[in-house]
């Protein structure tokens with residue numbers, strides 16, 4: 026015992042004799058439920074067990090007598106011993122108590138490798154020669170604490186994974202809902218509601234920046250006959266094919282929408298009537314070339330006096346009707 030600690034202990038218990046205190050320490054040593062031990066560094070870096078309490082022996086499923094005097098390297102697997110030894114040497118070098126938590130593996134009586142997490146307090150003590158070579162240690166098994174923490178972490182990770190998956194699902198649903206709210210389900214072009222919204226925005230942009238904006242309205246010629254002669258499904262496929270042909274002509278920045286039935290609208294930002302005419306004619310020719318159906322088209326450019334997009338749309342619709350009257354499969358510019 027280091028005199029310094031004994032003096033402190035006696036001061037704590039002024040009415041108790043040194044003898045009784047030794048008794049008290051003996052009782053603690055024998056009954057304390059956590060491991061207590063003393064080891065000595067006998068060869069540089071090699072520690073021998075010089076004392077251990079019954080709680081420590083129980084962990085190894087051996088007796089105190091059996092373990093006393095044993096080299097630590099014989100009690101612990103090499104990798105565990107390497108870690109523990111480092112703490113021991115650091116404590117002796119520092120000459121002051123240290124605490125650490127470490128996963129410790131050991132072999133039980135049956136030679137089975139066991140594992141646990143231990144919180145250890147080491148106190149360095151001087152030997153007879155006054156050299157710090159002895160360590161007194163108390164180790165508490167905190168494996169359950171760690172396992173609870175690991176379980177909690179695993180639970181949290183699982184929870185986070187589920188939340189992420191659910192969020193992804195919700196986002197996908199939201200995307201589908203947003204698309205459904207703006208898209209025509211058959212042709213996948215914008216629906217009329219979205220056309221109104223985008224049309225208004227383009228109208229305002231064209232006004233503010235005084236740029237051209239053209240409107241093309243088109244309708245499949247005698248579409249009713251497709252349904253009547255080949256069925257509704259065939260009619261649907263004609264519309265899907267038509268959109269493919271129209272898209273092949275339009276730019277990405279152009280807006281294509283279903284106005285209703287077999288009637289579609291293309292808004293061409295930054296495009297004059299003359300240029301839009303070329304585009305519309307290409308649309309008509311592409312559809313004709315595909316050979317499934319033909320289309321009639323009405324075209325107009327946004328005018329200074331147009332109070333809203335609806336006015337331009339109505340004018341394009343008038344031109345479309347006139348194109349129908351002229352015999353279909355043709356294109357007219359609104360007057």
Ligand SMILES: Nc1nc2c(ncn2[C@@H]2O[C@H](COP(=O)(O)OP(=O)(O)OP(=O)(O)O)[C@@H](O)[C@H]2O)c(=O)[nH]1
Nearest residue numbers: 244245246247248249250252257258260261286287
């Ligand atoms: N298959 C199919 N038919 C549709 C759809 N929407 C509207 N129709 C049909 O399209 C036809 C539109 O006919 P109209 O535009 O009035 O006339 P049309 O036969 O095209 O003749 P014109 O326009 O005068 O050349 C109607 O018979 C509608 O029932 C659809 O989504 N799928």
